[in-house]
Amino acid sequence: QKEVEQNSGPLSVPEGAIASLNCTYSDRGSQSFFWYRQYSGKSPELIMFIYSNGDKEDGRFTAQLNKASQYVSLLIRDSQPSDSATYLCAVNIGSSNTGKLIFGQGTTLQVKP
Amino acid sequence: EAQVTQNPRYLITVTGKKLTVTCSQNMNHEYMSWYRQDPGLGLRQIYYSMNVEVTDKGDVPEGYKVSRKEKRNFPLILESPSPNQTSLYFCASRSPDTSDTQYFGPGTRLTVL
Numbered sequence: 544q545k546e547v548e549q550n551s552g553p554l555s556v557p558e559g560a561i562a563s564l565n566c567t568y569s570d571r572g573s574q575s576f577f578w579y580r581q582y583s584g585k586s587p588e589l590i591m592f593i594y595s596n597g598d599k600e601d602g603r604f605t606a607q608l609n610k611a612s613q614y615v616s617l618l619i620r621d622s623q624p625s626d627s628a629t630y631l632c633a634v635n636i637g638s639s640n641t642g643k644l645i646f647g648q649g650t651t652l653q654v655k656p
Numbered sequence: 657e658a659q660v661t662q663n664p665r666y667l668i669t670v671t672g673k674k675l676t677v678t679c680s681q682n683m684n685h686e687y688m689s690w691y692r693q694d695p696g697l698g699l700r701q702i703y704y705s706m707n708v709e710v711t712d713k714g715d716v717p718e719g720y721k722v723s724r725k726e727k728r729n730f731p732l733i734l735e736s737p738s739p740n741q742t743s744l745y746f747c748a749s750r751s752p753d754t755s756d757t758q759y760f761g762p763g764t765r766l767t768v769l
Contacts, residue, residue: 577758587746589758631698643704644689644758645701646698646699646700647698648698
């Protein structure tokens with residue numbers, strides 16, 4: 544089993560819809576979780592981080608964490624064509640904040656006008 | 657402006673010819689990392705450093721070396737490059753503060769013939 548798993552997609556949603564991106568991880572001791580967005584040919588950029596169980600909202604983005612199920616998700620409300628990109632889930636492996644980040648393969652999101 | 661710089665941005669070389677990819681950050685960050693990104697495999701951590709003279713292996717360290725003699729610089733060294741090291745490489749940095757963003761460099765596209 545991979546340490547961080549994502550469905551590679553593509554996930555296609557119409558403009559204005561909610562896009563739901565999912566990620567599971569294998570290390571129960573992990574404490575820090577990150578979502579990055581990467582446009583084609585560009586470097587990843589951080590969208591959100593979450594450490595506590597529950598939801599965390601920032602504008603149109605909501606991250607959800609369930610440590611018991613080892614599951615983290617990203618919801619994008621009112622999806623726009625400019626949201627079309629690859630979304631990477633990353634997990635800080637281990638129980639302390641080390642520099643070791645494991646990334647999922649990424650989910651490609653396509654928002655159709 | 658906060659930034660991570662990498663050089664060169666593009667490099668074509670031949671098998672066995674030693675090369676160094678430089679990485680520099682101007683944010684006084686303790687943590688720095690190198691990743692490679694390959695289609696279908698996502699971002700994989702090669703090496704990371706938690707401070708000067710403190711480095712550790714990531715998931716795919718074979719064939720690579722790093723050094724951290726100064727806080728701002730974290731060069732990636734390929735002593736004897738091979739074609740399977742053809743990839744897109746990213747350097748990244750962040751502070752130990754768990755709420756801090758990880759900044760990525762612009763990427764170096766390496767081709768080993």
